[in-house]
Amino acid sequence: MNDTKTNGPKILEAIGRNGLLLCYALFALFPLLWMLILSFKPDSEMFGSPFVFHPTLDNFRAVLGQSDFLGALVHNLVISVLAVCLSLIVGVPAAYALARFQFKGREDIAFTFLSFRFAPEILVIIPLYLIYQKLGLIDSYTGLIWVYQLISLPLLIWILRGFFEDISPDIESAAQLDGYTWWQVFFKVLLPLIRPGLVAAALLCFIFCWNSFTFALQLGGGRTQTSTVAMMRFLASDTVHYGWVAAAALISALPEVILAILIQKHLVRGLSFGAVKG
């Protein structure tokens, strides 16, 4: 694309591009770097010089030493992973159906799925608590995995619907003419084509479930306390140990970071079909 340009504008473009990225990176990352520093700071030096201090692992030891924080991480992992898997199992076919089939009420059903996200969490939480009590779902994995569908399903269905619609139906019928079954076409042709969208949507669903606070606080309990709720307990204690909070937040973000690293290479489209659209 830049063939016709001379070197001068090219260099300027690179400087501009990287300069803008650097500005945003500074804004996005310096609070996190500071949090990283806080997590290694002893309580006594918390409000001293920002960068000169005696690094210590005490904060991490204190957080991980509390057996229930590790337990809370496991709870959060089980609940969030299963919630996203459930969303994928029921949501991917739903998104496909909304994108491909012509049927009565299609747009209304699609909009209804979106509308599940309209109700503010506090509006749902009080009546839901009473119902969960009757059903015995308070403080259970099932209860939280179920309620997290409100967070993840609308997002997943609506992102994937767009990605499915971008793929021409001709590709599907061509593959079926070649003798592949519908399932083979779905897994070998369609899923690789929507892979960037699928992976991004699953990552977002995981992040939102993982960080969900209101539902986990109100409907969870001792047996299902998630790490997000456990962190808030450090804040609510009489003396706030900022170092603990920072260490806990970093540990708690680790599974999300690992997931993001693992899926990086899948953010690229699997097959290089030429004319995908139209």
Added chain:
Amino acid sequence: MRPYLVLAPAFLLTIGILFPFFVAIYYAFTDYSLRSSEYSMVGISNFKDTLTSEDFWHSAIVTVKYAVYATGVEMLLGLGIALLLNKDSILSKFLRLVLIFPLMIAPVIGALIWQLLTNPSVGLLRLPLAWIGLGEFRWSADPDYALFSIVLVDVWIYTPFIIILVSAGLRSLPKSPYEAALIDGGSAWFVFKNLTLPMLSPVILIALVFRFMTSLQEFGIIFALTKGGPGDRTMNLAVQSYNEAFPFYNLSGAIPTLLLLWALIYAVCFVLIGFWRKAQKTASGAA
């Protein structure tokens, strides 16, 4: 029948959990309170009270302002950053990963970090601000800058949401139209305006819909930073109804407020999804 059967599991799973929503609508027409188990129907008087209260309208304006500012900045910033990152260099790959980190911190913790950073007596930002003559800047404690300060934190947390979605959209654009444009010798701006933007607009609109509707409902960030203050400068509908529901157990005041918020979100999304349908048709037919 097939499409309905495919949709049924997802539908039943979510409609089941949304049953409480209908219970909440019922409570909106009663004088239900968490303090006593007795209650009676009061008709639409709760809605009348809400709609004639000045606090409601003040909070409604704050809600819309917050959502428009936060979503607007996040969309422009997220779209810009995603476009700048759309290169196959090692730096871009690295930045695509680390720039989304703010989204991974629980929003309330993110808010706390910013509260510490901007703390006027110990915060890290007080020194650089003093150098440029803004040593007295009070952030969210200043009535004139409180909204700006909480929107800043929202932008910090949620811009990566836009970056992730737009990047995924950019990654799945087909290559052939670009090759054709290259042969035709179109300028970078021409290619962006006539190829990239139309094909990308469905995913941009979906990002906008989700960001706008969740920022209209925002509770955690505002509650953690200002609890609606100073005064009621940052009091949005979600925080206001929480304040009514929890310290005062006044559900009949809180539920109508939240239902009206729900109606607002419904209307906004209805319009935006209309745009999405048009954009999707153009995108599927384009190129």
